Amino acid sequence: MRVIIFTWEFPPRITGQLAHYVNRLAAELVKKNVDVYVVTYNNSWTGFHQGADGIKAYRISDKVQQHINVLTWMLSLNQEAERVAADIYYSMKHELDLIDVHDWHFVPAAVTLKRALKVPFVFSIDSIEPHRSRNSGAPLSSSIRSMESLGMDEARRIIVKSEWMKQELKRHYNTSDKMIEVVSPDAKSWIDEILAGYRKGLEVPAN
Amino acid sequence: MLSWEFPPRTVGGIAAHLFNLSRELVKLGVDTHIVTCDFPGAPESEVVNGAHILRVDSYKTPSPDFATWDSLMNVNMQKETAALISSLSGQVDIIHAHDWLVANAALGLKHVFRIPMAATIHSTEVGRRNGLHTDYERMIHQTENWLAHESWRVVCCSQYMSGQVRWAYGLPEDRVKIIPNGVDVNVYEEFDRAEFRKRFALPEEKIVLFVGRLVYEKGVQTLISAVPKILSRVNAKFVVVGDGGMRDSLMRQVANMRLAHRIVFTGFLDEDSLRKLYQVADVCVVPSLYEPFGITALEAMAAKTPLVASNTGGLSEIVEHDNTGTKVFPGSADSVAWGVTRVLLDPGYANWIKLNAYQKALKVYDWAKIAKQTKEFYEQILREYDRGSWKPT
Secondary structure: EEEEEOOOOEEEEOOOOOHHHHHHHHHHHHOOOOOOEEEEOOOOOEEEEEEOOOOOOEEOOOOOOOOOHHHHHHHHHHHHHHHHHHHHHHHHOOOOOOEEOOHHHHHHHHHHHHHOOOOOEEEEEEEHHHOOOOOOOOOHHHHHHHHHHHHHOOOOEEEOOOHHHHHHHHHHHHHHHHHHHEEOOOOOOOOHHHHHHHHHHHHOOOO | OOOOOOEEEEEOHHHHHHHHHHHHHHOOOOOOEEEEEEOOOOOOEEEEEEEEEEEEEOOOOOOOOOHHHHHEEEEEEEEHHHHHHOOOOOOOOOEEEEOHHHHHHHHHHHHOOOOEEEEEEOOHHHHHHHOOHHHHHHHHHHHHHHHHHHHEEEOOOOHHHHHHHHHHOOHHHHHHEOOOEEEHHHHHOOOHHHHHHHHOOOOOOOOEEEEEEOHHOOOOHHHHHHHHHHOOOEEEEEEEEEOOHHHHHHHHHHHHOOOOOOEEEEEEEEEEEEHHHHHOOEEEEOOOOOOOOOOOEEEEEEOOOOEEEEEOOHHHHHHOOOOOEEEEOOOHHHHHHHHHHHHOOOOOHHHHHHHHHHHHHHHOOOOHHHHHHHHHHHHHHHOOOHOOOOOOO
16 A cells, blocks of 8 residues: 655654654554655755655645745645655556545645545544634634635545544534544554554545 | 636736637637636636636635635635546646636646646736735745746746746746737727717817726826826816726825816726727827736727827837837826827827727737737647656656
8 A cells, every 4th residue: 555644744843743643653554564655844854755664755845935824834835745746646657545634734735636636535633723723713713624624525534533533523523423533542453443544545435 | 727817707907818818719729728716696617708617616714814815715726627627537738827826726736637837927926016025925926936937938928027027036038938918909899989978078178098007006197297288288188097096196186286177087997988988089198107018008009099108018019109109208297298299289190100009909919819829839838748758658
């Protein structure tokens, strides 16, 4: 199986716990013989890099340096994520099975790649906007929510880390039960459950 | 083609540009699809003059500001266009973007499908703002820069714009292609001129026409300053069509000069009245200080209205002095007064420049010819694309 992971943080760029989580995830997937590409952001350390752990990382940079908010920044960065994902796709002779998007940042790229190249994606959720900006009705916050909604609508599967988050998704986004996989990072069978989630993501929905 | 506006959604000049260009491209056998923003009452998809129009959800939830809205709109535009290109199963040869407003969508689609992308840059942020003063303006400038560099080649409408694009983005000359804007001469039909004229002027008054946004760079203040000098020699009425931030200050200027009875501010005018107004005007003045192209000059030429225009930007390429119009110094009221009086007092001269201008509109600015140049431009890109290694195998 060949998978691209989209994440806005990955070591050495660490802004929160997501960087550590994705690093561990990618390393474990490599051990399970998954061909893993991580597409991430780093404005100073850019390009392709393959580590001793077998993780292939593509770091993309800002083509537009000046921004007025996190959305204009992320939405222009998405084009670079698409460029790099397409480069992987074409160099691998179209053999790319799945994209795993972590949080909302690269949802638009995943949606376009799904429509254009028929590569499905799973949406892994670490945190959601209603928790980060509690009760905010500000346009910026609602725009970020709309990117999260888009991801949930278009993903083949949604992977969350706890039963609580599953309930929160249902509460805030009306997400359907059967779309959500709860996989605890502490579980012994964690990586196998992630792979099971990926496999469900590969299944073409019945309807 | 990607554009944020297409009729009936008309914000600036790109809508009309695409409407005319797509019609003529279709006649040349180019299968043309336009993806644009939705508009109340306009169907989601339709065929207009043979071109397929797809209107996407333009993101109507509140967004913080215009540029952020545009980024969010581009998410939808890219998503829907990706589905459209997939449904046409690889039959799309070129993605043609119009201005930075669709840059995100066009850039991503180029890479995802590996289809060559070309952009028309109708105007630049640094030109519109006369510099870059805020993060907002710098962001747009850098987006234009990115779009320009990712384009196989950039289309500009004049030598002047080509120079500006090369200067602003450091683009090599062979990456810029000049294809002018066009004008449709057939929309100016015969009608009862005397009756229509009454709405604006007395029969013995000449009509001096200005059309444009009421902003500093269009130079309407120069024309108003020239009015007393013109009136000292000719009996005339000045008709100012358009609206903009300077309207109040201009109207104060007119009142202070005791000229309110001589200058009519019409505000925005519908297309039909505007066309008629061109035809009844005795002279059309384009006193711009900055002008990437000068579409109003073309409209005057097509309507057979004698033209007085500033020697600046794209305008100076459209108008040849004493041949297709009278050129004046930008920002000089004396020069504008001289030019206008000359045209109004010498009917033979006025006739000479207006007929030459009309011929030029037919020969150079005919949309059919512009579409032909555009098609050849596409074909050249495809030849280069076929030779390269970027094309997927």
